[in-house]
Amino acid sequence: MAQLDIFDTPDVPVRLPVTHAPECPPHVHVERIILTRGSRDSPERRAFIRHICGGLPGVPVEERLDTPHNQIDLRVRGAVPLQAAGKRTLVFGVLKNAVRFSQESGNTCPNYWHFSLYGHCPYGCSYCYLAGTQGVWFSPTVKIYVNLPEIIARMDRIANELTRPVSFYHGKLQDPLALDPLTGYSSVLIPFFARHRYARHVQLTKSASVERLLDLEHGGHTILSWSLNPPAIARRFESTVPSVEMRLRAMEQCAAAGYPVRAVVMPIVPVDDWPDVYAAFLRHLVERVPLQRLTLGGICSYTHALHLTRQRLGDDNVVSRHLAPGSSGDDGRARYEPGLRVRIYNHLIDAARAVRPDLPVALCLEERGVWRQVHAHRPLGPCNCIL
Ligand code: SF4
Numbered sequence: 001m002a003q004l005d006i007f008d009t010p011d012v013p014v015r016l017p018v019t020h021a022p023e024c025p026p027h028v029h030v031e032r033i034i035l036t037r038g039s040r041d042s043p044e045r046r047a048f049i050r051h052i053c054g055g056l057p058g059v060p061v062e063e064r065l066d067t068p069h070n071q072i073d074l075r076v077r078g079a080v081p082l083q084a085a086g087k088r089t090l091v092f093g094v095l096k097n098a099v100r101f102s103q104e105s106g107n108t109c110p111n112y113w114h115f116s117l118y119g120h121c122p123y124g125c126s127y128c129y130l131a132g133t134q135g136v137w138f139s140p141t142v143k144i145y146v147n148l149p150e151i152i153a154r155m156d157r158i159a160n161e162l163t164r165p166v167s168f169y170h171g172k173l174q175d176p177l178a179l180d181p182l183t184g185y186s187s188v189l190i191p192f193f194a195r196h197r198y199a200r201h202v203q204l205t206k207s208a209s210v211e212r213l214l215d216l217e218h219g220g221h222t223i224l225s226w227s228l229n230p231p232a233i234a235r236r237f238e239s240t241v242p243s244v245e246m247r248l249r250a251m252e253q254c255a256a257a258g259y260p261v262r263a264v265v266m267p268i269v270p271v272d273d274w275p276d277v278y279a280a281f282l283r284h285l286v287e288r289v290p291l292q293r294l295t296l297g298g299i300c301s302y303t304h305a306l307h308l309t310r311q312r313l314g315d316d317n318v319v320s321r322h323l324a325p326g327s328s329g330d331d332g333r334a335r336y337e338p339g340l341r342v343r344i345y346n347h348l349i350d351a352a353r354a355v356r357p358d359l360p361v362a363l364c365l366e367e368r369g370v371w372r373q374v375h376a377h378r379p380l381g382p383c384n385c386i387l
Contacts, residue, residue, distance in 0.1 A: 013149070014148070014149040014152050014153070014188060014192070015044065015149065015188070016044055016045065016047075016048035016146065016148055016149065016188075017048075017183070017184035017185065017187050017188055018047055018048055018051045019184075020184035020187065020212070021055070022051060022052050022054060022055025022056075022181070022182045022183070022184065023055050023181045023182065024055055024056055024181070024182060025178065025179070025181045025182070025207070025209050026242075027122070027123065027178075027240050027241060027242055028122040028178060028179065028182075028240075029087075029088050029122070029240070030056050030059050030088060030089075030090045030122075031059065031088040031089070032059065032060055032062070032088065032089045032090070033053060033056065033059050033060065033061045033062070033089075033090045033091075033092070034061075034062050034063075034064055034072055034089060034090070034091045034092070034141070035049065035061065035062070035063045035064065035065065035091075035092050036064055036065065036067050036068060036069040036072065036091055036092065036093040036094075037064075037065055037066060037067060037068050037069070037093065037094065038093065038094030038146075038147070039065070039069075039092040039093050039094060039146050040063075040065060041094075045146045048146060049092050049146065052092075052144070052182050052183060055181075055182050056090075056182070059090075068093065069091050069092075069093025069094070069095070069119070069141075069143050069145075070093075070119070070135055070138075070139050070143075071139060072089070072091060072139050072141050073139070074086060074089060074139075074141070079137075079307070079308055079311060080308065080311050080312060082140060083131055083140045083308065084124075085140075086120070086136075086139070086140030086141045086142065087120075087121075087122050087123075087124060087140070087142060087240075089141040089142065090141070090142055090143075090144065091119075091141040091142065091143045091144070092143075092144050092146055093119075093143055093144075093145060093146070094145060094146060094147045095116055095119070095143075095145040095147065095151075096147075098115055098116045098117070098145060098147070098150075098151045098154070099113065099114075099115045099151060099154045099155055099158065099168070100113070100114060100115070101113055101114075102114055102172070102385075104331065104365075105330075105331060106329060106330030106331030106332070106367075107300075107329065107330070107331045107333075107365050107366060107367055107368070108363065108365075108366050108367070108368055108371045108383075109364075109365055109383065109385070110382070110383070110385075110386055112166075112167060112169055112385050112386050113155075113158065113166065113167065113168045113169065114168065114169040114170065114171075114172045114173075114385070115151060115155060115168055115169075115170055116145065116151075116170070116172075116173050116174055117144075117145055117148060117151060117170065117174075117176065117183075117185050117189070118142070118143060118144055118145065118174040118175070118176060118178075118179060119135065119136075119141075119142070119143030119145070119173060119174055120135075120136050120140060120141065120142050120143060120173070120174060121142065121174055121175040121178060122142050122175070122178050122179070122240070123175060123178065123206055123238070123239075123240055123241040124238070124239040124240045124241070125237060125238045125239070125241065126237045126238075126239070126309055126312040126313055126319075127237055127267055127269070127299060127301075127305075127309055127319055128305065128308070128309075129299075129300070129301045129302070129305045130173065130174075130305075131304070131305055131308050132301060132302050132303070132304030132305025132306070132307070132308060133173070133302070133304075133305075135173070137304050142179070143174075144179060144182075144183055148185060148188060152188070152189070152192055155168055155192075155199055156192075156196070156199070158199075159196055159197075159198045159199035160198075162198040162199075163198075164198065165198050165199075165200050165387060166198060166199070166200065166387070167200045167201070167202045167223075167385065167386050167387050168193075168199055168200065168201055168202070169202045169203070169204075169385045169386075170201065170202070170203040170204075171202075171203050171204030171205060171225070172385075175205050175206060175207060176203040176204070176205055177203065177205035177207035177209060177210075178205065178206070178207045178209070180207070180209055180212060181209045181211075181212070184212065186212050186213055186216065187212060187216065189201065189222075190213065190216045190217075190218050190222050191216060191217055191218075193218070193219075193221040193222050194216075194217045194218050194219035194221050194222070195217075195219070196221065199221075200221050200222075200223070200387055201221060201222040201223065202222075202223045202225065202262075202384065202385060202386070202387075203222070203223070203224060203225065204225040204226070204227055204264060204384065205224070205225070205226060205227065206226065206227050206238070206241050206242060206247065207242060207247075207250075208242040208246035208247050208249065208250040209242075209250075210224075210250045210253055210254055213254060213257070213259070214253060214254070214257045215257075218257075218258065218259055220258065220259070220260060222259060222260075223259070223260040223261075223262060223292065223387075224251075224254050224259045224260070224261050224262070225261070225262040225263065225264055225295075225384050226247050226250070226251055226261075226262075226263055226264070227264050227266065228244060228247060228248075228263055228264070228265055228281075228285065229244070229265065229267075229268075229269070229281075230244070230277050230278060230280070230281035231243070231244045231245070231281075232277060233269050233271065233277065236269075237269060237313075248285070248288060248289065251263070251289045252288065252289060255289060255290050260292040261289060261290065261291060261292060262291060262292050262293045262294070262295065262384055263285060263289065263291055263293075263294050263295070264294075264295045264296075264297070264364065264384050265278070265281075265282065265285075265294070265295070265296050265297075265348070266295065266296065266297035266298070266364055267297060267298050267299040267300075267319070268296065268297065268298050268344055268348070269299075269318055269319060270298075270318065270322050270336065270340060270344065271318055274344065275347055278344075278347075278348055278351070279347065279348065279351035282294075282348055282351045282352045282355075283351055283352070283354070283355050285352075286352050286355040286356050286359060287355055291356075291359065292360070293359075293360045293361075293362060293381070293382075293384065294352055294359055294360070294361050294362070295361070295362040295363070295364050295383055295384040296344075296345055296348055296349070296361065296362070296363055296364065297363060297364030297365055297366070298335055298336045298341055298344065299319055299322075299323070299334070299335060299336060300329075300331075300333040300334070300335050300364075300365045301333060301334055302332060302333060302334070303334075306320065306323070306334060322336045322337065322340060323335065323336060323337075324336065324337040324338070325337075329367050330367070331365075333365065335367070338367070338369065338370050341366070341370050342370055342373050342374060345363060345370075345374045345378075346374060346377070346378060349361050349374070349378045350378070353378075360381040360382075361378070361380060361381065362380055362381050362382060362383040362384060363380060363383065364383055364384065
């Protein structure tokens with residue numbers, strides 16, 4: 001148990017939450033729970049896991065206490081069935097290196113602090129980039145890391161060395177809110193950032209489970225971002241994800257509770273009528289939600305993720321069809337061809353700024369040439385992961 005000076009009272013401990021009533025969110029389906037190395041190493045961790053399992057009655061629990069959380073062999077053949085089985089398997093584990101500084105190069109992204117209280121994501125998007133990442137490809141289970149107090153202590157130490165507010169991003173390697181109705185982690189995390197002098201929290205989610213967040217003291221230090229696509233696109237490419245309408249309502253509720261709210265429209269899928277579909281959606285979004293920032297992006301994925309997308313959607317699908325031939329940029333990611341990206345960004349920025357001329361807009365994971373072409377006529381700002 002970590003003792004931190006985060007609440008201006010040095011002896012207040014950060015603890016795993018066990019006073020909430022854990023519930024399985026409606027879009028999450030857990031068929032199996034596995035306890036891995038370190039997850040039962042203290043009375044506090046055992047009590048927390050018992051508490052969470054109380055919200056998943058009837059789900060069998062297995063112990064594999066010699067196995068690290070990222071080496072669970074589900075004994076399922078085929079990439080798509082393995083991913084599906086992983087999303088129904090909830091793993092409790094310990095992530096030692098949970099707070100990291102990103103290592104981006106070869107695109108316009110800055111580097112930034114990010115952290116992980118979860119691994120992977122219980123939702124099922126056919127374009128998912130995360131499914132192809134190294135940590136997920138071989139063991140695509142959904143993880144809850146139980147060393148929350150140590151992870152917060154690490155962020156506290158890093159932030160105390162800073163001389164200005166800096167973001168800690170949650171959402172790079174997981175959905176950071178999807179399992180909150182089970183874990184209650186937000187009730188620890190958001191007050192930590194609220195009272196911290198320099199640490200700020202940016203999270204990106206597709207969850208609509210915001211009930212717990214609405215009454216928390218956040219001090220404007222937690223920025224909530226939602227990943228969105230037009231409803232017609234979401235119905236085609238996002239399965240077992242809260243509907244776009246549910247996410248929009250969650251955004252409205254959080255904005256009303258005083259949280260800074262952002263939107264990330266990504267990946268934009270170039271369906272035949274994309275100019276109309278996306279422009280109409282952006283107008284609706286910007287009219288409805290008081291956005292602090294809008295970030296746009298296309299597909300930018302590595303080989304494994306694209307392979308999964310082709311397996312799910314067929315070889316000639318609308319995502320793969322538009323990838324630039326030969327197709328990896330300086331950062332190794334495949335993207336749509338540059339001319340199409342510039343046309344998409346110009347059209348959608350104009351649509352959003354027709355409603356809100358002052359709206360800050362950013363591009364996610366773009367290459368310098370495309371970023372400069374767009375920025376020359378439509379000024380761009382900093383992206384979603386940073387302040
Ligand atoms: S919500 Fe994000 S991480 Fe989860 S399946 Fe969809 S794209 Fe992947």
